[in-house]
Amino acid sequence: MIPPQFDYHAPGSLEEALALLGELDDAKVMSGGQSLLPMLKLRLASPANIVDISRIPGLDSITETASFLRIGALVTETALEESEVVAERYPILLDTARVIADPLVRNRATICGNVAHGDPANDHPATMMALRAQMVATGPDGERVIGVDDFFHGLFMTALEPGEILTEIRIPTPGSAGGGAGGNGLRSAGEQSGGAYIKLERKVGDYAVAGAAVQLTLDDSGKVARAGVGLTNLGMAPIRATVAEEVLTGARLVARGGFRGAIDKMRDAITRAPDADEIINAAAQAAADATDPVADRRGSVEYKRNMARVLTARATARALTRAHTPAGG
Amino acid sequence: MSDAKPRTSAKICGMGHSMKRKEDPRFLQGKGNYIDDITLPGMLWLDIVRSPIAYGKIVNIDASKALEIDGVLAVLTGKDLEAYNLHWMPTLMSDTQMVLPTDTVMYQSQEVAGVIATSRYAAADGVAAVEVEYEPMKPVIDPFQALEDDAPVLRTDKEGQEDNRIWHWEAGDKEATDKIFAEADVVVREKMHVPRIHVASIETCGCVADFNPVEGHLTVYMTTQAPHAIRTVLALVAGHVGLSEEKIRVVSPDIGGGFGGKVPVYPGYVVAIAASVVLGKPVKWIEDRMENLQADSFARDYHMDAEVAADASGKIRALRIKTLADHGYSDAQAAPSKFPAGLFSICTGSYNMENAYAEVDAVYTNKPPGGVAYRCSFRVTEAVHCLERVVDTLAHKVGKDPATLREENFIPKEAFPYHSPLGWEYDSGDYQAAMDKAKEMIGYDDLRREQAEKRARGELMGIGVCSFTEVLGAGPSKDFDILGIKMFDSAEVRVHPTGKAIARFGTKSQGQGHETTYAQIIAEELGLPAAHVQVEEGDTDTAPYGLGTYASRSTPTAGAAGAMAARKIRDKAAKIAAHLLEVSEEDLEWEPGTFSVKGAPDKSVSIQDCAFAAYTNLPEGMEPGMEATNYYDPPNLTFPFGTYICVVDIDRGTGEVSVRRFVAVDDCGNIINPMIVQGQIHGGLTQGLGPALFEEIPYDEDGNNLAGSFMDYLVPTAVETPAWETGHTVTPSPHHPLGAKGVGESATVGAPPAIANAVVDALAHLGVTHMEIPIRPDRVWEILAAKGVAK
Numbered sequence A: 001m002i003p004p005q006f007d008y009h010a011p012g013s014l015e016e017a018l019a020l021l022g023e024l025d026d027a028k029v030m031s032g033g034q035s036l037l038p039m040l041k042l043r044l045a046s047p048a049n050i051v052d053i054s055r056i057p058g059l060d061s062i063t064e065t066a067s068f069l070r071i072g073a074l075v076t077e078t079a080l081e082e083s084e085v086v087a088e089r090y091p092i093l094l095d096t097a098r099v100i101a102d103p104l105v106r107n108r109a110t111i112c113g114n115v116a117h118g119d120p121a122n123d124h125p126a127t128m129m130a131l132r133a134q135m136v137a138t139g140p141d142g143e144r145v146i147g148v149d150d151f152f153h154g155l156f157m158t159a160l161e162p163g164e165i166l167t168e169i170r171i172p173t174p175g176s177a178g179g180g181a182g183g184n185g186l187r188s189a190g191e192q193s194g195g196a197y198i199k200l201e202r203k204v205g206d207y208a209v210a211g212a213a214v215q216l217t218l219d220d221s222g223k224v225a226r227a228g229v230g231l232t233n234l235g236m237a238p239i240r241a242t243v244a245e246e247v248l249t250g251a252r253l254v255a256r257g258g259f260r261g262a263i264d265k266m267r268d269a270i271t272r273a274p275d276a277d278e279i280i281n282a283a284a285q286a287a288a289d290a291t292d293p294v295a296d297r298r299g300s301v302e303y304k305r306n307m308a309r310v311l312t313a314r315a316t317a318r319a320l321t322r323a324h325t326p327a328g329g
Numbered sequence B: 001m002s003d004a005k006p007r008t009s010a011k012i013c014g015m016g017h018s019m020k021r022k023e024d025p026r027f028l029q030g031k032g033n034y035i036d037d038i039t040l041p042g043m044l045w046l047d048i049v050r051s052p053i054a055y056g057k058i059v060n061i062d063a064s065k066a067l068e069i070d071g072v073l074a075v076l077t078g079k080d081l082e083a084y085n086l087h088w089m090p091t092l093m094s095d096t097q098m099v100l101p102t103d104t105v106m107y108q109s110q111e112v113a114g115v116i117a118t119s120r121y122a123a124a125d126g127v128a129a130v131e132v133e134y135e136p137m138k139p140v141i142d143p144f145q146a147l148e149d150d151a152p153v154l155r156t157d158k159e160g161q162e163d164n165r166i167w168h169w170e171a172g173d174k175e176a177t178d179k180i181f182a183e184a185d186v187v188v189r190e191k192m193h194v195p196r197i198h199v200a201s202i203e204t205c206g207c208v209a210d211f212n213p214v215e216g217h218l219t220v221y222m223t224t225q226a227p228h229a230i231r232t233v234l235a236l237v238a239g240h241v242g243l244s245e246e247k248i249r250v251v252s253p254d255i256g257g258g259f260g261g262k263v264p265v266y267p268g269y270v271v272a273i274a275a276s277v278v279l280g281k282p283v284k285w286i287e288d289r290m291e292n293l294q295a296d297s298f299a300r301d302y303h304m305d306a307e308v309a310a311d312a313s314g315k316i317r318a319l320r321i322k323t324l325a326d327h328g329y330s331d332a333q334a335a336p337s338k339f340p341a342g343l344f345s346i347c348t349g350s351y352n353m354e355n356a357y358a359e360v361d362a363v364y365t366n367k368p369p370g371g372v373a374y375r376c377s378f379r380v381t382e383a384v385h386c387l388e389r390v391v392d393t394l395a396h397k398v399g400k401d402p403a404t405l406r407e408e409n410f411i412p413k414e415a416f417p418y419h420s421p422l423g424w425e426y427d428s429g430d431y432q433a434a435m436d437k438a439k440e441m442i443g444y445d446d447l448r449r450e451q452a453e454k455r456a457r458g459e460l461m462g463i464g465v466c467s468f469t470e471v472l473g474a475g476p477s478k479d480f481d482i483l484g485i486k487m488f489d490s491a492e493v494r495v496h497p498t499g500k501a502i503a504r505f506g507t508k509s510q511g512q513g514h515e516t517t518y519a520q521i522i523a524e525e526l527g528l529p530a531a532h533v534q535v536e537e538g539d540t541d542t543a544p545y546g547l548g549t550y551a552s553r554s555t556p557t558a559g560a561a562g563a564m565a566a567r568k569i570r571d572k573a574a575k576i577a578a579h580l581l582e583v584s585e586e587d588l589e590w591e592p593g594t595f596s597v598k599g600a601p602d603k604s605v606s607i608q609d610c611a612f613a614a615y616t617n618l619p620e621g622m623e624p625g626m627e628a629t630n631y632y633d634p635p636n637l638t639f640p641f642g643t644y645i646c647v648v649d650i651d652r653g654t655g656e657v658s659v660r661r662f663v664a665v666d667d668c669g670n671i672i673n674p675m676i677v678q679g680q681i682h683g684g685l686t687q688g689l690g691p692a693l694f695e696e697i698p699y700d701e702d703g704n705n706l707a708g709s710f711m712d713y714l715v716p717t718a719v720e721t722p723a724w725e726t727g728h729t730v731t732p733s734p735h736h737p738l739g740a741k742g743v744g745e746s747a748t749v750g751a752p753p754a755i756a757n758a759v760v761d762a763l764a765h766l767g768v769t770h771m772e773i774p775i776r777p778d779r780v781w782e783i784l785a786a787k788g789v790a791k
């Protein structure tokens, strides 16, 4: 439980950090340290140099522009949880942050670190897939933007090059209701969107047995215009369940009569279309089929596949309800 | 049966007052003094190289790279210890265990070598740099396979050991029991495993060994629940290297949880002591979490095959249990010597039956040694789980409500003292009263109606009942000893001239609140305010000899000793009071804190007046001072009991079990501090919830520990823990001086079967009669899927 020796560097600016990464041999970026430090303490990683970016000013903001919610490299889970814009308009992000580890870890852990770590057991990657997020990598030659679909390459492997820092995550802004939209960041009038992340864990603070992130955008006729489905800890990399998305896209899940008519007094009960359950179940099954889990202490392959199904169905239902709740959330 | 009003005022704060814990100000301010807070001048660090494999030969240990690291001073191996004949040590069960191996490793994470360095960091780097070459062998992991004819004999070091059996133990009349089974209307049977778990106390184990080469004196600051016994063991095993008992001092400072896991001696302690003796400097050793979980003594691991014979109406006639106990590499339990299977023969529990027979076979496997009594009076947890589960199976089989079936089989309250078929004399009990209270608190009948409605809708809800009987307070000297030392305990009370007191005990609190409850006992008996009684434990140089704190024995033994010592002082005080009031002793009346003259209540002296007089104004011929000691040898054990009722809901999609409600009604006799008792029950219930739903240390076939860190060893947090609802009845112990019984462990014992019974109850209509603990969601889901009810 004591890390091997390393040299510690704490650059004061992004330029300095990038320069250090260029100069030093065997250097690792550290932001919150909540994945890296455990690996060091278990002596599973032994980089010669650690470049701690956590003191660099200006990287800790959450801002919403017309097209994107922009999450800086040093935004912590706690900051995400406390953000008003996130609570109002991106409840799926709040769902995700809340089920990560415990408050002590969340006070330090960053969203960018969570994604950059490339661990399929981490929760944010699935959500970022459902939201069609974009990763902004800054290297010696400047910025480049990587779509989430191209970002995760395998267990602890991402599109980031050595010497690059993930400086920002961009999430396309939502339709008129809560939840990010997915798509190109542009939206047509009358769209509504909602999303939800549901994680099954053995106890609080545990990594997911399985997790499902679903983001739905409905057009003004109530049909699903776009759907995003991401899955946690069900394969060697985070999974985007494209077939499930296809099943949902174009489907009418809400009873005719417009949104208002469909909203029940009860927040969680909307009037679904007669075949909505069937469609949701088909999508959930498609999500399960996209998984490739391994048996471990969290359960058998069969169990995990089924949990992908159950959680996708539940997350879809919740996303749908949220898309219909005018205040979002 | 009702709660008596406290006899003492709030100022005196004797029994029955919820006095705030005297130890808490220091704990809450982070001012406790734990092992790792102790730093001595010139102190060195020990860190331990551990085996990655479960079984194999050590071909070579190369320490040269470690010794090149700045700050690394020495690497100790089994061969080094062999030179002093310190490479083996006895366990408390008279088995043997390696300190460090000379040629073979027997379990994963076994201690292989000790690295001594000038800092914790250098020691850790040294450990990583020691190169050990192993020749792996095929380990024996499954205890059933361990007993097969072709299983390799693991303990080839033990002369005459021809197989992997450690011992066979049995209790009861086999023939008579078999006869009842042969003729019984109904027989039910369940096979079950109470799996290997770990106490996982917040503070891991550690010590600072400080050998003074000039004086030949050894002080060991150590995380131990039994400092006196440890000192004696050290004197016995290290006498040949010059350590004798008067030159050994064991100090047990504040302890961050023991739960039975800090009774044994672990190799790390011995290596630290050896290193300090060899180097003549203080040496500190502190385990990390993974070492603690992977190598220190486990608990439970009993495979039980239980049968109940009954008549057609469900009246229990007999119980038969066959058990396989997996002890790992060595029998390193900490049970009383004459009880290799602990107090497992309490397995007839709260029920009146004609006969019973229980047997246990213990085996060696390639797993860490142990079998400690985790918050449990020596195997009571296993016994209660087994009985309470199989009694539910009987209820379902004869179609009776499990609460009703229990009530119909309870030992009636008139039957106490009750002689159980397996030889115990239960001191007192009123099981129906606890059951009635629990049912009323939870609204039992309404819950059954709700369950029926939910079942009709396809929802899964279950109600589990457990009516346990505990056995604790080991114990009477005729039966109970550890390595020959009788299991009495002790108190030494000294009242100072100003009427304040110090009381020292042979036990050692690890969070139980002794500094408060013992002070309250003295307050009760002497009428001195508890706030004026300073309690000390844990230093063998100052505390009277005792066997320590585990198995809920502190109140039954040392607590009783405290009361008896206080009574001796009160007797002396009475003589002094008579002298001061110039009356004869017979003319005095005592009410806590004051002697007054019968019929003239304004003529009185306080206990403080008597204390002052004991030093200043004595009656002729009386020995000065005000001090008494008592070594208390209990006449019997005590038998607390209770009924727990649990309500669970099961998620048909995920298999998750949520404990919606849990009512615990305990009867621990007279209560010293109600708040502390409640705290003990809350903690105990949570430590019962853990093994019921979360905790387990499984091994793969190569002997790899699959839950060796808190990533996979799932200790419940506040989030998983339901809001416990507690209640109590009071049935005093007739033989304990205070009528108290002990309570530290009842809840850990009673909670797992209540929870398991609730889950099985939720699934009973599907034909489910048993589920193994921990009841993980994936296990539940597999049943739901098999029965076609998974959503």
Ligand SMILES: Cc1cc2nc3c(=O)[nH]c(=O)nc-3n(C[C@H](O)[C@H](O)[C@H](O)COP(=O)(O)OP(=O)(O)OC[C@H]3O[C@@H](n4cnc5c(N)ncnc54)[C@H](O)[C@@H]3O)c2cc1C
Pocket (backbone or CB within 6 Å): A028, A029, A030, A031, A032, A033, A034, A035, A036, A037, A038, A073, A099, A100, A101, A102, A105, A108, A109, A110, A111, A112, A113, A114, A115, A116, A117, A121, A122, A123, A124, A160, A164, A165, A166, A167, A205, A206, A207, A208
């Ligand atoms: C007890 C515990 C429980 C946890 N449970 C969960 C959980 O349930 N779900 C979950 O999702 N996570 C969990 N985590 C992980 C936690 O969320 C991590 O903090 C997160 O995965 C990494 O974020 P970080 O800022 O701490 O990154 P660090 O630990 O600092 O870095 C992690 C990796 O990413 C790289 N990196 C970090 N930031 C950047 C960057 N800006 N650019 C490029 N590379 C970078 C580092 O080089 C390193 O390889 C848990 C952690 C702990 C300690």
